[in-house]
Amino acid sequence: MSPTRKMNEPMYREWILDTIDSLRSRKARPDLERICRMVRRRHGSEPEQTCAELEKLIQEQTVLKVNYKGSISYRNAAKVHRRSRKRDDQTTKRTTVEEANHSDLSNGDSALGHIDQDETDDFEDEVPVSMGTDSTIEEEEMEGADEDGHEGSSPGGVDAVQGVSGGPHPDSAPCSPSSSISDRPPGCQTSSRSSSRPPSSPPAPKQSECVSAFCPDEHGQSMVQGDPGDMKRIVHPSGTCPWVQKSLVNREIEDGARMEGSGLTPDQLVPECVQESVRGPDRQPVALSFPSDDCAKYKKEIDVASYVMAQDNVQNGMKNGEVSVKMETTKQNLLLWSVADVASYITAAGFPEQAGAFRTQEIDGKSLLLMQRSDVLTGLSIRLGPALKIYERHVKALQRTHFLDEEDDL
DNA sequence: CCCTGCGCACGTT
DNA sequence: AACGTGCGCAGGG
DSSP, X not given: OOGGGGOOHHHHXXXXXXXXXXXXXXXXXXXXHHHHHHHHHHHOOOHHHHHHHHHHHHXXXXXXXXXXXXXXXXXXXXXXXXXXXXXXXXXXXXXXGGGHHHHHHHHHHHHXXXXXXXXXXXXHHHXXXXXXXXXXXXXXXXXXHHHHHTTOSOSSTHHHHIIXXXXXXXXXXXXXXXXXXXXXXXXXXXXXXXXXXOSOOOOOSSOOOEEOOOOOOTTOOOOSOSOHHHHTSOOSOGGGOHHHHHHHHXXXXXXXXXXXXXTOOHHHHGGXXXXXXXXXXXXXXXXXXXXXXXXXXXXXXXXXXXXXXXXXXXXXXXXXXXXHHHHHHHHXXXXXXXXXXXXXXXXXXXXXXXXXXXXXXXXXXXXXXXXXXXXXXXXXXXXXXXXXXXXXXXXXHHHHHHHHHHHHHO
């Protein structure tokens, strides 16, 4: 019965991205409610589905979920670009990434710009998004984390702390750090929130947009975060997004009068990923330390590709030498890779069957750099499972490494 | 009623 | 100054 149910991701992805773009061009906040509504109107798909698909996109970073001015917004990752102007600064900063994490967060909101076609990967490195995909992720967890992180922030952090999470949304609530993190359920249903605060929250003094995704550490990479276990779960039942329905329903039927039912306004529901970081004019963020921060930092500092490679080598137990060598030269020479090089890389990475597809499609180093997720997932005619792994763990990693390196060089 | 377009204020770089 | 964002309002269907 529900044809929409079967929709392919690519399609949905387009719809959603398109919708986000439309809303943006219309100067309307691309929030979940609007996105769902528009998708429904245009394509007739259920809000729930849209919500679920949107989440997938968030996880794969095709869409970025951010907290902007106290509310959740979604961004088309491909359109996000960071400031391209000041290169010098960037370069400098990049070197020392230590603080990158914060800056990333902060710039999220306005800095996003447009990345044209290069998209995804490019921005990735700047934006605090998560890179992983396979397992995980999401936003809500962060709350817990940050709270936990307590304000380590700053001494004077009052403001900061407050700002960090408290500002805009109660939900984020950070205000009470000491409170329980543990109970912070994944956003959607949350009941606890209802009592927390009235719908009307004061305008957030500070503003910054935070991306909600984080780095999953499914590889077991030991990143800096403290509790991996926690952050692993998925946040909300995407399939169900009560709040989505609710908001839509409200609109259609009651117009909001019913919120009390759940106790929250659509806005408040969103909290899942809300997290904010504030940073002083000249200081670092005050923010609490949440995983995402670490992730961002981690991303920058570590050579993802190397890491991945190492892993693969281990698991494949093969051609370590070859791969390693390749890796060494990767940064500078990815552009020089031939079709055969790419194929052997894929083979060495443990996907011999899929390597042929790369060869067939004549993917050389340059092409590899230009590959987008959809290209790998659907353009090569390979199975989704391996395709996802190849893209997330190898293609993306190589691209990232390449661009980062390029940036450093600049 | 809903969608769309846009002026304007605000925040960041 | 330039740019991204989104509120709030007006106009059109």
